[in-house]
Amino acid sequence: xxxxxxxxxxxxxxxxxxxxxxxxxxxxxxxxxxxxxxxxxxxxxxxxxxxxxxxxxxxxxxxxxxxxxxxxxxxxxxxxxxxxxxxxxxxxxxxxxxxxxxxxxxxxxxxxxxxxxxxxxxxxxxxxxxxxxxxxxxxxxxxxxxxxxxxxxxxxxxxxxxxxxxxxxxxxxxxxxxxxxxxxxxxxxxxxxxxxxxxxxxxxxxxxxxxxxxxxxxxxxxxxxxxxxxxxxxxxxxxxxxxxxxxxxx
Amino acid sequence: xxxxxxxxxxxxxxxxxxxxxxxxxxxxxxxxxxxxxxxxxxxxxxxxxxxxxxxxxxxxxxxxxxxxxxxxxxxxxxxxxxxxxxxxxxxxxxxxxxxxxxxxxxxxxxxxxxxxxxxxxxxxxxxxxxxxxxxxxxxxxxxxxxxxxxxxxxxxxxxxxxxxxxxxxxxxxxxxxxxxxxxxxxxxxxxxxxxxxxxxxxxxxxxxxxxxxxxxxxxxxxxxxxxxxxxxxxxxxxxxxxxxxxxxxxxxxxxxxxxxxxxxxxxxxxxxxxxxxxxxxxxxxxxxxxxxxxxxxxxxxxxxxxxxxxxxxxxxxxxxxxxxxxxxxxxxxxxxxxxxxxxxxxxxxxxxxxxxxxxxxxxxxxxxxxxxxxxxxxxxxxxxxxxxxxxxxxxxxxxxxxxxxxxxxxxxxxxxxxxxxxxxxxxxxxxxxxxxxxxxxxxxxxxxx
Numbered sequence: 057x058x059x060x061x062x063x064x065x066x067x068x069x070x071x072x073x074x075x076x077x078x079x080x081x082x083x084x085x086x087x088x089x090x091x092x093x094x095x096x097x098x099x100x101x102x103x104x105x106x107x108x109x110x111x112x113x114x115x116x117x118x119x120x121x122x123x124x125x126x127x128x129x130x131x132x133x134x135x136x137x138x139x140x141x142x143x144x145x146x147x148x149x150x151x152x153x154x155x156x157x158x159x160x161x162x163x164x165x166x167x168x169x170x171x172x173x174x175x176x177x178x179x180x181x182x183x184x185x186x187x188x189x190x191x192x193x194x195x196x197x198x199x200x201x202x203x204x205x206x207x208x209x210x211x212x213x214x215x216x217x218x219x220x221x222x223x224x225x226x227x228x229x230x231x232x233x234x235x236x237x238x239x240x241x242x243x244x245x246x247x248x249x250x251x252x253x254x255x256x257x258x259x260x261x262x263x264x265x266x267x268x269x270x271x272x273x274x275x276x277x278x279x280x281x282x283x284x285x286x287x288x289x290x291x292x293x294x295x296x297x298x299x300x301x302x303x304x305x306x
Numbered sequence: 307x308x309x310x311x312x313x314x315x316x317x318x319x320x321x322x323x324x325x326x327x328x329x330x331x332x333x334x335x336x337x338x339x340x341x342x343x344x345x346x347x348x349x350x351x352x353x354x355x356x357x358x359x360x361x362x363x364x365x366x367x368x369x370x371x372x373x374x375x376x377x378x379x380x381x382x383x384x385x386x387x388x389x390x391x392x393x394x395x396x397x398x399x400x401x402x403x404x405x406x407x408x409x410x411x412x413x414x415x416x417x418x419x420x421x422x423x424x425x426x427x428x429x430x431x432x433x434x435x436x437x438x439x440x441x442x443x444x445x446x447x448x449x450x451x452x453x454x455x456x457x458x459x460x461x462x463x464x465x466x467x468x469x470x471x472x473x474x475x476x477x478x479x480x481x482x483x484x485x486x487x488x489x490x491x492x493x494x495x496x497x498x499x500x501x502x503x504x505x506x507x508x509x510x511x512x513x514x515x516x517x518x519x520x521x522x523x524x525x526x527x528x529x530x531x532x533x534x535x536x537x538x539x540x541x542x543x544x545x546x547x548x549x550x551x552x553x554x555x556x557x558x559x560x561x562x563x564x565x566x567x568x569x570x571x572x573x574x575x576x577x578x579x580x581x582x583x584x585x586x587x588x589x590x591x592x593x594x595x596x597x598x599x600x601x602x603x604x605x606x607x608x609x610x611x612x613x614x615x616x617x618x619x620x621x622x623x624x625x626x627x628x629x630x631x632x633x634x635x636x637x638x639x640x641x642x643x644x645x646x647x648x649x650x651x652x653x654x655x656x657x658x659x660x661x662x663x664x665x666x667x668x669x670x671x672x673x674x675x676x677x678x679x680x681x682x683x684x685x686x687x688x689x690x691x692x693x694x695x696x697x698x699x700x701x702x703x704x705x706x707x708x709x710x711x712x713x714x715x716x717x718x719x720x721x722x723x724x725x726x727x728x729x730x731x732x733x734x735x736x737x738x739x740x741x742x743x744x745x746x747x748x749x750x751x752x753x754x755x
Contacts, residue, residue, distance in 0.1 A: 106698075106702050107698075107701070107702065108698050108702075109694070109698070110694075129701065129706075129707065130698060130701035130702045131701045131702075131704050131705055131706045131707065131710070133702075134701070134702055134703055134704035135704050139702075140702050142699065142702075145699070146695055146696050146699040148696055148699070148700070148713070148714070148717055149717055149721060150716065150717030150718065150719075150720035150721055150724075151713055151716070151717045151720075156700075156703075156713070159705060159709065159713065160700075160703040160704050160705060161704075163703075163704040163705045163706060163709060164704035167704065167706075199717075216703060220703065220704065
């Protein structure tokens with residue numbers, strides 16, 4: 057589903073290389089976790105996959121179902137099935153959450169040549185998805201993410217993921233800033249979307265999230281590349297041994 | 307000491323000639339006549355406002371008005387005027403000015419709400435009311451403005467609305483100023499709204515052109531609102547020719563324990579100078595001035611405010627949102643004066659601008675003149691680009707760049723619109739904003755192809 061080959065990336069306006077020949081494959085139906093110390097390039101990887109402009113790709117490719125997405129703008133990647141749940145979701149004052157959700161869903165449908173949603177169908181879908189994530193109706197009427205707590209923002213990301221039904225979901229430190237109850241709600245939301253046709257890339261510092269979202273594979277990232285891959289037991293091993301050994305190996 | 311005699315520009319010479327020609331026929335009794343003479347003498351001494359005057363620093367009217375157009379005469383009620391009026395779909399009372407002249411036949415005078423009376427300003431000027439001079443003069447901080455002096459000297463017509471004490475209106479009263487635009491004309495008009503004690507009213511003030519010829523418009527609106535009144539003024543300035551020049555003055559004197567709000571949207575309006583002079587005439591009064599300016603091409607919009615806190619316990623809130631594209635220029639000059647006796651004043655002034663490209667310009671100049679020692683006054687002025695993080699967030703959810711930009715801009719402008727209480731007016735304003743953003747978005751899509 058997602059193939060990343062020899063990806064070399066630097067920050068656009070600086071001479072600072074972040075990813076140094078990264079290789080990674082996530083198959084359909086697979087939940088892959090990426091763990092690694094601060095500064096290893098985990099968030100950069102998520103931004104580059106989603107199409108953020110602040111980076112320059114010096115080498116390599118990112119293929120989604122065999123198609124190179126590097127030439128696409130962020131919106132085209134979203135329509136092609138890539139979804140990034142942000143570590144810090146942005147606040148958009150003045151835009152009601154419902155208005156935003158409808159604009160996003162319809163923009164993707166248009167890009168795929170599908171008919172726009174009828175309002176009653178849209179509202180039904182949103183309400184059903186919101187109930188599962190304990191998001192109340194009042195939150196949906198408020199401006200997007202404005203005044204939301206950390207947990208509310210993360211739940212709103214998962215709500216968007218559920219509604220947009222992407223094929224490749226990237227979760228960037230979705231556990232940061234969550235208490236145990238919020239973590240469980242978010243993890244349940246993610247688990248409900250696990251599907252044989254959908255891939256997940258779960259980026260996290262800690263094992264904790266992976267107790268709730270059990271990964272199929274775990275990759276250790278250090279200094280801009282994957283330095284070790286294994287099964288879910290690798291995450292437990294890391295929790296004991298720490299990242300130091302891997303930073304040296306890189 | 308050398309005496310400097312400023313050279314008159316061609317436009318100033320024409321204006322002097324015009325005033326000499328028409329002053330005998332302009333409406334008004336002795337007191338009004340004197341007011342006009344004094345105003346024109348003041349104007350002649352100062353000339354057209356220019357960049358060496360601090361209050362006109364960014365809008366050099368002397369340079370902009372290279373020639374003074376012929377004065378507009380009677381209303382030219384063209385089919386386009388009627389079409390536009392029909393399309394406006396305004397609820398409630400509608401008072402129409404065409405080329406600055408009150409068009410009673412286009413106004414809904416037969417169905418005025420109880421407590422409301424309306425006269426053409428020309429009629430009001432010849433009436434014998436003894437408070438005319440005071441009303442027309444407005445707050446003292448406007449006294450030395452030569453743009454306004456010109457209006458006082460040459461005002462021909464307009465509308466005077468009186469709302470009796472205690473009247474609470476259900477629907478807005480709209481003053482629709484249309485420029486016929488069949489010929490290039492100079493229009494000098496003034497309207498007056500007198501709201502008695504406890505009045506609750508909304509005045510909509512629409513300024514548009516329906517013809518191809520660019521106009522020079524000098525229009526003033528005067529508010530005198532009584533104690534415990536709540537009056538909202540909503541101004542929309544749009545659909546003007548790019549070469550048009552407008553000087554729009556707002557003179558407000560607000561009583562005690564009252565609320566007065568003025569909101570203005572300016573888009574597709576050529577060169578616009580808005581100057582708001584506001585005086586707190588009583589204590590415990592809240593005044594809000596807000597606006598949205600959407601500029602492109604070579605458009606220019608100057609918002610200059612003077613809030614005069616003469617008395618204690620006044621609250622003032624200013625919030626202006628300016629989006630500048632093309633080679634446009636935005637200006638915000640806000641001055642809050644707190645006089646020595648005006649303790650416990652609470653003022654907050656904000657001007658936020660977004661520049662969309664390299665050619666766009668914004669001047670932000672907030673000023674606080676505080677002479678009292680127990681006040682809370684603050685200001686904030688920002689000039690920025692569209693937030694790239696917000697844009698990426700929206701695009702990562704599938705919104706194409708032009709649509710994502712439009713949403714971010716709509717949200718930016720919308721913050722000021724939220725203060726318009728009347729829902730139908732908020733919708734009208736947002737629909738104008740969305741149309742402007744839509745045109746911008748569509749042109750972005752075309753250029754991308």
